[in-house]
Amino acid sequence: MKVRGSHKRKAGDFESSCEMLVDAHRSRGSKDRENNHGFISFFAESVRQLKAKDGRACITNEVRKEIRNAFKNLPVEEKCQYKFQSRRGGKANVEKVKFLTRCAPDRLAALVSHLTEKQRKAVCDIGLGSIIDLKCGRLKRKLCAWLVERIDTARCVLQLNGHELELSPNSFGYIMGVTDGGMPMELQGDSAEVAAYLDKFNATSRGINIKTMEDILLTSKDADNDFKVAFMLFTLCTLLCPPGGVHISYSFLFTLKDVHSIRNRNWATFCFERLMCGITRYKDEKLAHVGGCLLYLE
Incomplete structure (x- = not known):
């Protein structure tokens, strides 16, 4: 199954999108910021998985919506873990007790x-x-x-x-x-x-x-x-x-x-x-x- 889209995005564009999301919500409360940062990490990880499966995959609005809905459906405890992850590399900066x-x-x-x-x-x-x-x-x-x-x-x-x-x-x-x-x-x-x-x-x-x-x-x-x-x-x-x-x-x-x-x-x-x-x-x-x-x- 291929992801639809007419334009390719570079890896840097994904990082730019993440930074834009951070700036857009910077004025909100700490709880909202944590949730947004969690989504950013989840979004970046999802994009990497898609690109790994298909290097020509394009991140269309439809795909973004699917990622957003998937994040919303995560259990609360798993949502919280994503806010600890590095936005840049998708690595986890979680404490060792997190597994x-x-x-x-x-x-x-x-x-x-x-x-x-x-x-x-x-x-x-x-x-x-x-x-x-x-x-x-x-x-x-x-x-x-x-x-x-x-x-x-x-x-x-x-x-x-x-x-x-x-x-x-x-x-x-x-x-x-x-x-x-x-x-x-x-x-x-x-x-x-x-x-x-x-x-x-x-x-x-x-x-x-x-x-x-x-x-x-x-x-x-x-x-x-x-x-x-x-x-x-x-x-x-x-x-x-x-x-x-x-x-x-x-x-x-x-x-x-x-x-x-x-x-x-x-x-x-x-x-x-x-x-x-x-x-x-x-x-x-x-x-x-x-x-x-x-x-x-x-």
Whole structure:
């Protein structure tokens, strides 16, 4: 999906826009200034993500509106974190105790509690039977932060008290209840092949909104293929492969469109590698968010 627009903007223009926003609201109260600074950081980070996906992407009014709405929908505690981030580099100047992640097993568990028996069977059909039986509450973020600091992603080991614990796709699959079925992931293709899903899930240039997926599943009583795709997407973005933002890439649809092959994909390896990549980026780029399934580390 390409971002519409007829003019290109240079990276410097984004910074200028941010500075203009600061000047425009400088006369307001301290609370408003904090909110505005938070939006500026969120806006700059969103722009970088768009440019990373498509170097020719243009930041049109439509895209700006999508970013603004996405910021408004953030939980209050996550909004507050953005005001600490550097506007220039998108790095986080948050205190060390701050550790943000979209991995939310409690959110997935809450949705699972609303599933009908037919829907539960449908979930088992796509190989997620173990996922819906997970008994866990909220993620222990302080513990995860402590563990992440002790992971050597280059060698895939967790270093504890002089000992090294090997991390691997096999252990990930065993703990999280997913497998490698032998079929590789497909993350590219003709958008026309998944157009129906893009429309159904209200996809935008930024991806598919997590809250939108949640609302669709909570109001659905069906257990058809559309439900299976929606549930798999929600499981990916809340547990197995959570992104850094409030959107999950629609590229997953190219893997999910063949519903009968969902359980045969190499989910364990894919999700494990995404976690290692997320931890590496968190450390090297000093990001505020950690991508990936942190529940695996608990």
